[in-house]
Amino acid sequence: MNDIPEDEEFDLGPSKTQLKKASHAYQDLGEELTQLSDQQLARLPLSDELLSAVTQARTMRANAARKRQIQFIGKLIRNSNGDDIIAALDSLNAETNNSHQLLQHSEQWSHRLIQEPDALAEFLAQYYEADRQQLRSLIRNCQKLPAEEIHSPAHKKLRKWLRECFAQHNF
Secondary structure (H helix, E strand, O other), X not given: OOOOOOOOOOOOOOOHHHHHHHHHHHHHHHHHHHOOOHHHHHOOOOOHHHHHHHHHHHXXXXXXXXXXXXXXXXXXXXXXXXXXXXXXXXXXXXXXXXHHHHHHHHHHHHHHHHHOOOHHHHHHHHOOOOOHHHHHHHHHHHHOOOOOOOOOHHHHHHHHHHHXXXXXXXX
């Protein structure tokens, strides 16, 4: 009665629900692309058409038009190298997180070095290759200023020096 053999398997492909979930994931990725700066977008493997669509979506303020544009961006990503874009975006996010952690770490150390006398010995024990004389000079310059002036050039120099030191030691 049935012409189909029982041992034959059918490849029905992804279900409609799976296709919708993938489509929404690409739209979310497109929304994330619209939040990036021009420099960050330039580092991603985007086609000219996709880059143009992302740029247009940034300027749109009407919700309905922006939603359609995001859907279009999702379609372009789906039809192109979506996995490459995701991988590049993940590495870009990892770099951003690392630089943010580096910034926080340098701010914490600069505060400790200025406020706590024992912090210098602890810092030099951890980062023994650091230039002690320059570090002491930077700390002295910061300590001469009132505590409210945390955005002074002296504080900025200290934080910059600490970031460079941490970068050399693979923070």
